[in-house]
Amino acid sequence: MSANDSLQTLRQRLAAGVPASGGDDASARRQWWAALTVVQELLLEQGCQQGLWLAAPLPALHEPLLISRFHGWVWTPPQWSGRAPELPGSAANNPASERSLWQLPLQTGDGTDPLLLLITGPLQVAMALHGSGAQRQLLVRFEQPLIAELLQSLGNRLASEQGDAASDLKHQIQQLGSLENSPQLAEQFWPRVAAQLAKATPSLTLVSAASNETDDSDQQLGLLEAIAHEVRTPLATIRTLIRSLQRRSDLSPPLQKRLGQIDHECSEQIDRFGLIFQAAELQRQPSQQRALARTDLGALLPGLEQIWQRQLQRRDLTLELEQPEQLPAVMSDPVLLESMLIGLMDRFSRGLRRGESVRVELASAGEQLKLRFSGGRDDDDSPGDTASVGPVLSWDPATGSLQLSQAATQKLFSSLGGRLTERPGSSLTLYLPLANVEGCEENGA
Structure with a gap:
């Protein structure tokens, strides 16, 4: 692998030409999760049936429907070798659910900040967190020449690391056919990220004394959606870590049983708060039609x-x-x-x-x-x-x-x-x- 193909170098290419912005790690990661949510919502709305993603240091996508349709390549820490990360919506002990995921080790110099390259017919996007200290920022790029350059670098890296993974990447790109970034999707992206952040991060808002009951109800629903989102996110992380531990063969039966109980409890609470979120969203948009x-x-x-x-x-x-x-x-x-x-x-x-x-x-x-x-x-x-x-x-x-x-x-x-x-x-x-x-x-x- 050449130095030009390291993941840290790819982040630096994404940052080229982007004005530096000051921000702490917590705010940058909130932006990252909001951007991930918006990208996946856009693809689901488009009914996107196929695509591919390359990510580090963990799978970035969390929508089960997209994961089941897309092929993925993920670079994980070396200590994860032999323990494939659990994908949302994948069935335990079901090898078929993992056939579309290639796992490769992170190398020295790659860094551990999140990175995602997502390629679909209507939308191609590269995302990363970059910077240190008080200069943390979210990078999101849609330019096709840059996307093609990054994809070529990752393809070269795969060819030097695992030939079969590189061949599969080439095959999947050919299967996608012509790629054309939809200007409408790119234009919708940042306004929707801003709206997602407004929902996900409760803030102090000045409300006039004349605010009516409808406004109060809408604020309560927005806060409820934010709480549901903030509860589900760490629970999903805990469940992913639990499932990675369950793959180990050196765990005693009592410990396996206890981990299973934690997994079930996390899943139930994720589903429970997911329903609360759905109910609040339906209350806010009562005319929204659901495809059956x-x-x-x-x-x-x-x-x-x-x-x-x-x-x-x-x-x-x-x-x-x-x-x-x-x-x-x-x-x-x-x-x-x-x-x-x-x-x-x-x-x-x-x-x-x-x-x-x-x-x-x-x-x-x-x-x-x-x-x-x-x-x-x-x-x-x-x-x-x-x-x-x-x-x-x-x-x-x-x-x-x-x-x-x-x-x-x-x-x-x-x-x-x-x-x-x-x-x-x-x-x-x-x-x-x-x-x-x-x-x-x-x-x-």
Whole structure:
């Protein structure tokens, strides 16, 4: 590897011609995460089906849908040799989920600041953190000649380090066909980064005494989105580190079990705060349309059953699941639906006594699929009142639990094409439209 192909040299090329700006490491990293979020949102909105990314010192992308479609090359610290980083959305012990990831070691002189080169048909971008001390800054470049130069340097480096990885990079570039940076996407980038930072970083804002209720509600939702984002980010980092440790073969069974428990807890809280974020976003943009797709609930159910079992075991509850031999496909958002059903079990089971059982029944109901959660005893007292906490949350004083309000939960399921009815403390019933109903798949509703 030549000195010109070191990752630190690539960062310096990105910094060439960019005015120096003073900033601390914390603010630069907040900008980095905001920029990553915006880039991935733009690609998801474009429906980008293929691409490639090269990153260090860890995978930068965190959207599972993009990771499943893109090929990646990541340079990691030497001590990570033999322990591939866990990609969000990848299944544990599933080698197929790692075939599109090449892992290579960082070399002396590479540095450890984040670096990402992302190549797709509609958008090519290079990003890095650069500088030291009080001169830290985020670098983002869209110029195609510079992108091509950086890609050539990384290709040369791969050729000297691992020929197969270099050949795969060349093949994937050829598969992409013509590359053309969309001016509209580049123009949208910085305003959206600014908006993302405004949401993610609560700040002191002067509000006039005449501000109306709508403004107050919007500020509360913005703060709630920021809190949800700030909670999920460190939990995702902890989960990634936990999963990297689980790959080690020298861990004792008790330690493996404890790491698994931490992993499950992080995943549940990430999903929980993800739903809070979704509910707040839906409240802020009630007219936003969600694209629905044919969803195989039968394929989701085995994994859901395991997660439900773990949720209930922690409260000393049991699960009874009744389902037909063949479950019909439904129209929904498969990724969000799974998280919502996990959240629904958590919501329903919190009010039950230890030793009780939760019964989940799935059955066809005309042109819909019905999922009914029931449990408790007939002589249970009526549940206590819950207190509203802002526009989308409620608090149960009896249990001390904070959760999505009934109205927010119903609105979320409505955005998934479903309808939720609830008898607090007694049952929850969800109706989802069948995918084989005439006109349903064509309309996505």
